[in-house]
Amino acid sequence: MADKKYLKNVYDDFFGPVIDGVKEGIKETKKARYASGPEASLKQAEDALSEARRLFGQDVKDFLTEEELVSMGLKTEEKAEGEKKEETPPVQEAAAPKVQEAPAAEEPDPMETLDELIGLQDIKHDVKELMDFVKIQKLRKDQGLKSVPVSLHLVFTGNPGTGKTTVARIIAKLYKKIGVLSKGQLVEVDRSGLVAGYVGQTALKCQDKIKEAMGGVLFIDEAYALTGDDRDTFGQEAVDTILKAMEDHRDDLVVIVAGYTVPMEKFINSNPGLKSRFNKYIEFPDYSIDELEAIFYMNCNRYDYKVDEEAKPHIRAQIVARKFRQLENFANAREVRNMFEEIITNQARRVSTLENPTADDMMLITMDDLLEEDALKKADEEARSLLAEEASGKEEVPAEKTEDNEE
Numbered sequence: 001m002a003d004k005k006y007l008k009n010v011y012d013d014f015f016g017p018v019i020d021g022v023k024e025g026i027k028e029t030k031k032a033r034y035a036s037g038p039e040a041s042l043k044q045a046e047d048a049l050s051e052a053r054r055l056f057g058q059d060v061k062d063f064l065t066e067e068e069l070v071s072m073g074l075k076t077e078e079k080a081e082g083e084k085k086e087e088t089p090p091v092q093e094a095a096a097p098k099v100q101e102a103p104a105a106e107e108p109d110p111m112e113t114l115d116e117l118i119g120l121q122d123i124k125h126d127v128k129e130l131m132d133f134v135k136i137q138k139l140r141k142d143q144g145l146k147s148v149p150v151s152l153h154l155v156f157t158g159n160p161g162t163g164k165t166t167v168a169r170i171i172a173k174l175y176k177k178i179g180v181l182s183k184g185q186l187v188e189v190d191r192s193g194l195v196a197g198y199v200g201q202t203a204l205k206c207q208d209k210i211k212e213a214m215g216g217v218l219f220i221d222e223a224y225a226l227t228g229d230d231r232d233t234f235g236q237e238a239v240d241t242i243l244k245a246m247e248d249h250r251d252d253l254v255v256i257v258a259g260y261t262v263p264m265e266k267f268i269n270s271n272p273g274l275k276s277r278f279n280k281y282i283e284f285p286d287y288s289i290d291e292l293e294a295i296f297y298m299n300c301n302r303y304d305y306k307v308d309e310e311a312k313p314h315i316r317a318q319i320v321a322r323k324f325r326q327l328e329n330f331a332n333a334r335e336v337r338n339m340f341e342e343i344i345t346n347q348a349r350r351v352s353t354l355e356n357p358t359a360d361d362m363m364l365i366t367m368d369d370l371l372e373e374d375a376l377k378k379a380d381e382e383a384r385s386l387l388a389e390e391a392s393g394k395e396e397v398p399a400e401k402t403e404d405n406e407e
Helices: 004-027 037-056 066-071 077-087 110-116 121-142 164-177 201-213 223-227 233-248 261-269 272-277 289-302 309-325 333-351 359-363 373-392 398-406
Strands: 154-158 186-189 217-221 254-259 281-284
Touching: 110 121, 110 164, 121 164, 121 281, 154 164, 154 261, 164 186, 164 217, 164 254, 164 281, 186 201, 201 217, 201 233, 217 223, 223 233, 223 254, 223 261, 233 272, 254 261, 261 272, 289 309, 289 333, 309 333
Parallel strands: 154 254, 154 281, 186 217, 217 254
Antiparallel strands: none
């Protein structure tokens, strides 16, 4: 087979004049080179191309330039332009460097998290004992042995700010770790998250929360608010819906109810269904003064604050005064957190007046950041008086029961 260059030469020698005539006839129809006119010339060119194809077994279009093909009507300008673009080899973009994803932070062991909590020694013991029992019963069941039925649902009792929600979150993760829950999340609700204001809507609202908690723990704070009034049919509807879910999904749903001790006991005993399903109680005692002080400094360390030595005894005095001023409604760790936020707000106001505050300036809590001087003296005097009464036995202080937690 002749090479492409040779065939092109043949084409130029034999058919070039015809093509030239076609070009000329198209461009200048009034000056037709051939008496037959441009249309006849085009027909003559096409016949010549067919003959060349027969003779050489090649597509003569391969030998024509783009301009020639367009001139002869064998290709439109748009098509020729499109083919040029196709023939142009695509420019390969440099591959974007692969961004290596940072490894996910390893989730801390929930039992270690429990051990790190301040105080709560009895709680830690109860939780570990419960986990050991549940774990072994599950292993017995997996090995084909008979296991003792155990309710995973719990009742948490105690004053606000004693760590009930924190411990519930840890228990959810522990249940997942030993394989009795599939996800281990905590969904926290109260009456407002379960009860609707219209007939039939409460069950739907409860079911939404139950669905969200599937595979984890549904934590109902102040659960006694659901049945505070015998005429409250909406609250009773919520209780009935939850009890049914506990039965239907007993293998992958745990419910923990929490609140003040006496109202919670009344709540559980008000309904046979509740009493049969909630038989494990965990009492959360109030924190001692030392534990509350440790919680304050834990917040300082967590957010990079330091307390001036001169201010430390006055901080303890404020904690004592707040605790004994609200014996029945003291919010424990929550109250200390509020106190911490008040102090750092005062500190921010003071530091903002400095022209160029340093990192040390922004970290240090001083006497100026505490209460006003008169109020501070009053808190100190009140704290000394209350501590003296406590030591002399003149006044019984309920918080004393938590001193055993420090041993």
